Amino acid sequence: MYNAVGKFRLYEQIVQQIEESILKGTLHPGDQLPAERDLASQFGVSRTAIREAVKVLQEKGLVEARAGKGTFVTSGSADAVRQSINLASRISQPHGLTHLVEIREIFEPEIAAIAATQADEQHVAGMREAYATMERSRQDPESFIEADLDFHLLLAEATGNPIILSLIDSIVGLLREQRMRIFQVSGGPERGQVHHKAILEAIERRDSDAAREAMRAHLKQVRGDCLREPEPSRAAAKPLTPSGAV
Amino acid sequence: MYNAVGKFRLYEQIVQQIEESILKGTLHPGDQLPAERDLASQFGVSRTAIREAVKVLQEKGLVEARAGKGTFVTSGSADAVRQSINLASRISQPHGLTHLVEIREIFEPEIAAIAATQADEQHVAGMREAYATMERSRQDPESFIEADLDFHLLLAEATGNPIILSLIDSIVGLLREQRMRIFQVSGGPERGQVHHKAILEAIERRDSDAAREAMRAHLKQVRGDCLREPEPSRAAAKPLTPSGAV
DNA sequence: CCCAATGGTAAAGTTACCGGACCAGAAGGG
DNA sequence: CCCTTCTGGTCCGGTAACTTTACCATTGGG
Numbered sequence: 001m002y003n004a005v006g007k008f009r010l011y012e013q014i015v016q017q018i019e020e021s022i023l024k025g026t027l028h029p030g031d032q033l034p035a036e037r038d039l040a041s042q043f044g045v046s047r048t049a050i051r052e053a054v055k056v057l058q059e060k061g062l063v064e065a066r067a068g069k070g071t072f073v074t075s076g077s078a079d080a081v082r083q084s085i086n087l088a089s090r091i092s093q094p095h096g097l098t099h100l101v102e103i104r105e106i107f108e109p110e111i112a113a114i115a116a117t118q119a120d121e122q123h124v125a126g127m128r129e130a131y132a133t134m135e136r137s138r139q140d141p142e143s144f145i146e147a148d149l150d151f152h153l154l155l156a157e158a159t160g161n162p163i164i165l166s167l168i169d170s171i172v173g174l175l176r177e178q179r180m181r182i183f184q185v186s187g188g189p190e191r192g193q194v195h196h197k198a199i200l201e202a203i204e205r206r207d208s209d210a211a212r213e214a215m216r217a218h219l220k221q222v223r224g225d226c227l228r229e230p231e232p233s234r235a236a237a238k239p240l241t242p243s244g245a246v
Numbered sequence: 247m248y249n250a251v252g253k254f255r256l257y258e259q260i261v262q263q264i265e266e267s268i269l270k271g272t273l274h275p276g277d278q279l280p281a282e283r284d285l286a287s288q289f290g291v292s293r294t295a296i297r298e299a300v301k302v303l304q305e306k307g308l309v310e311a312r313a314g315k316g317t318f319v320t321s322g323s324a325d326a327v328r329q330s331i332n333l334a335s336r337i338s339q340p341h342g343l344t345h346l347v348e349i350r351e352i353f354e355p356e357i358a359a360i361a362a363t364q365a366d367e368q369h370v371a372g373m374r375e376a377y378a379t380m381e382r383s384r385q386d387p388e389s390f391i392e393a394d395l396d397f398h399l400l401l402a403e404a405t406g407n408p409i410i411l412s413l414i415d416s417i418v419g420l421l422r423e424q425r426m427r428i429f430q431v432s433g434g435p436e437r438g439q440v441h442h443k444a445i446l447e448a449i450e451r452r453d454s455d456a457a458r459e460a461m462r463a464h465l466k467q468v469r470g471d472c473l474r475e476p477e478p479s480r481a482a483a484k485p486l487t488p489s490g491a492v
Numbered sequence: 493c494c495c496a497a498t499g500g501t502a503a504a505g506t507t508a509c510c511g512g513a514c515c516a517g518a519a520g521g522g
Numbered sequence: 523c524c525c526t527t528c529t530g531g532t533c534c535g536g537t538a539a540c541t542t543t544a545c546c547a548t549t550g551g552g
Contacts, residue, residue, distance in 0.1 A: 002263050004290035005291060006509090013251040014251060045250075045251060045252060048539090049539085067499040068549035069497090069548080256509070281528080312518090313530040314516075314519080314530065315528095498547100499548080500545100500548095502544085503544090508538095512536105514534105516531080517531100519526100520528095521525085521527105
């Protein structure tokens with residue numbers, strides 16, 4: 001009924017926002033972040049929280065801080081974003097899946113929004129085909145999931161941003177596993193298709209706001225389906241096939 | 247560039263969620279909230295945070311806690327919700343407007359979602375007419391705002407929930423002021439119309455998810471426009487007519 | 493050189509929140 | 523009646539998270 005609160009520390013929220021600005025291309029390699037004192041003002045927190053966040057970002061290899069000069073985005077930031085995602089999602093698989101959803105929630109709405117304005121006809125046609133394949137494959141997990149991944153890869157391609165494509169490409173394996181989990185949740189694929197359709201339609205309309213919001217709704221569903229499995233009442237209602245780990 | 251973090255204490259977030267469940271009708275007057283220990287588990291916090299939230303809700307008159315029995319929604323909760331909104335929004339007008347946006351961000355997406363499934367043809371026709379009036383009145387603030395308020399009132403009516411209608415009715419005066427502010431921001435009405443259209447179309451399609459998301463996008467725009475005014479570059483770009491307080 | 497900007501470090505303080513313990517009231521069952 | 527289990531009520535010690543303040547070192551420009 002109620003959602004958990006207080007999941008992220010202040011510095012974690014700051015890290016997320018800065019990572020997003022790097023991924024979105026607002027900040028490029030070599031760019032300087034605002035000064036710590038300015039960031040503190042912008043985020044409405046003390047310098048301590050900022051320093052904590054900058055420390056984390058440095059550990060991730062996204063930025064480097066030089067005393068007297070400032071804090072700069074590293075040249076290998078896109079790779080480092082990818083690396084940090086891989087590390088995080090390998091930690092304890094069930095938890096890793098939740099992490100994956102969280103990361104996707106940050107990035108994929110923006111990917112959908114950009115794709116809505118950048119997709120060419122080839123991209124759109126590919127996404128229509130992927131959607132149709134998913135529709136035909138409701139009883140065939142392998143095919144469904146393959147088409148699902150294609151759909152998301154096409155979204156990434158449509159942005160025309162190689163960093164985004166590279167990032168999505170690197171997490172495709174993890175996405176595969178997440179999809180399998182959702183496939184085993186009653187109604188999971190159907191719900192996903194509703195959202196895929198909304199995303200596709202928004203992109204056809206070149207409506208980036210709608211695309212972003214449709215993707216958000218989709219990821220909210222994904223999160224719900226990922227958290228659903230451990231429920232005892234669900235296990236009683238529909239026995240799941242034991243699928244090994246996860 | 248970056249958004250403030252840590253705006254709400256844990257207990258404040260809990261209050262918001264519980265208030266929302268009262269307004270949405272998930273909880274009715276006389277209903278019992280889950281036990282504190284259960285709420286703590288659901289929200290993922292300690293009992294201390296729950297007790298703090300319950301204390302605030304009691305001060306607002308939304309619930310009453312009886313030792314040995316439980317915590318119950320009061321019979322005057324809808325009025326109390328309204329009362330607490332009035333009080334909050336009267337505090338320091340510029341800040342009050344921000345509060346109003348925040349409250350709207352909690353409730354109006356849900357109102358739009360419910361309206362999408364409940365609206366009858368009369369409601370939809372009324373909303374179409376309000377939209378058309380707004381389209382014709384781009385240069386006439388009074389008419390535009392009147393139609394704008396009608397649009398939102400019709401949404402509230404369409405939910406078929408008297409509490410919701412009562413609440414929106416009670417904040418119409420405040421909405422009027424907020425509208426005037428947005429009207430003075432360059433492009434404000436146009437942006438609003440984009441969202442009104444998306445909301446209307448979602449409701450025509452009976453798509454509550456799209457309606458909810460369209461309203462969210464709308465309120466995000468409203469928030470941005472409310473925060474825009476103090477910018478000096480804006481004042482230079484387009485001198486605003488002094489409109490008294492606010 | 494001085495000055496102003498930057499990040500770096502440290503320490504004292506505050507507070508929101510946690511967790512535990514216990515109490516009293518209420519209700520139900522034996 | 524007593525006992526058990528549930529509820530909210532109260533208190534307290536502790537601590538993690540964050541704030542604030544102060545100072546230092548580095549860098550670059552005038």
